[in-house]
Amino acid sequence: MQDEELVRRAVAARQGDLRAFDELVKRHQSRVQTNCRFLSGSAEDAKDLSQEVFVKAYFNLKSFESRSTFATWIQRIKVNHCLNHLRKGKGKVFVDIDDEAMAVDESLRDNSRADDAIEAREARERITEVLDRMSETLRIPLIMRDMDGYSYQDIADELDVGLSAVKMRIARARGEFRTMYAKG
Amino acid sequence: MSDREGHLPDETGPSLPLSELADLALDPDAELPGLVQRSIQRREFVADTLDFSITMLFATFWAFVQSCFESFGRGRNDREDP
Numbered sequence: 001m002q003d004e005e006l007v008r009r010a011v012a013a014r015q016g017d018l019r020a021f022d023e024l025v026k027r028h029q030s031r032v033q034t035n036c037r038f039l040s041g042s043a044e045d046a047k048d049l050s051q052e053v054f055v056k057a058y059f060n061l062k063s064f065e066s067r068s069t070f071a072t073w074i075q076r077i078k079v080n081h082c083l084n085h086l087r088k089g090k091g092k093v094f095v096d097i098d099d100e101a102m103a104v105d106e107s108l109r110d111n112s113r114a115d116d117a118i119e120a121r122e123a124r125e126r127i128t129e130v131l132d133r134m135s136e137t138l139r140i141p142l143i144m145r146d147m148d149g150y151s152y153q154d155i156a157d158e159l160d161v162g163l164s165a166v167k168m169r170i171a172r173a174r175g176e177f178r179t180m181y182a183k184g
Numbered sequence: 185m186s187d188r189e190g191h192l193p194d195e196t197g198p199s200l201p202l203s204e205l206a207d208l209a210l211d212p213d214a215e216l217p218g219l220v221q222r223s224i225q226r227r228e229f230v231a232d233t234l235d236f237s238i239t240m241l242f243a244t245f246w247a248f249v250q251s252c253f254e255s256f257g258r259g260r261n262d263r264e265d266p
Binding site for chain 1: 217
């Protein structure tokens, strides 16, 4: 079933019937959580932020018009919510020791490295490490561009900085990411 | 948000978009859908309670106004028909 059909059902559902919306949460939660994780720079904040993004989306479902996809719509809510969170100064930029994504499962590490799942997990951990080491100034426009697919102009508008500054930051961020990622 | 496919001219060489980020997805948190549901239900409950409280407040106020008018009307009738 298409997202838009689920939205229609969620809006038409009686109060308390969250089945359709629950399905939308399950479909999009991985992407939302990943974005919130890297925009905020904290696994702890990402959980709260993702929850708030979906709650906000639920209470604004009626304003969703099918001119864009649900994924694009929720992405807007998510980016705005995360940026507001950072602007309020609630965001703590640090590397979480308990971060699930960072924690290396030793049992997996001892087993066959040929396993695709393990390789993918390790790659994710390396990406997480690299992104966590980057400054917020470079990380946020990079995430918005390469993860969310925002245009340079949209990023400049959202972050309230000049277009050339955004381009420069993203180019620098990509270079920095590649260097750190290659070093491992 | 639409130019992912059509990269800008300066997105070449070392400034090429990071494909690692485009497909990055961390393991979903199994608790999240439940947390979202509970949060929505809590907010709806608070909104309903507030709505009910405001309705009751207006109903009480309206009943008070009506009783004031009734007693005023009764007092005037009593004076006119001794």
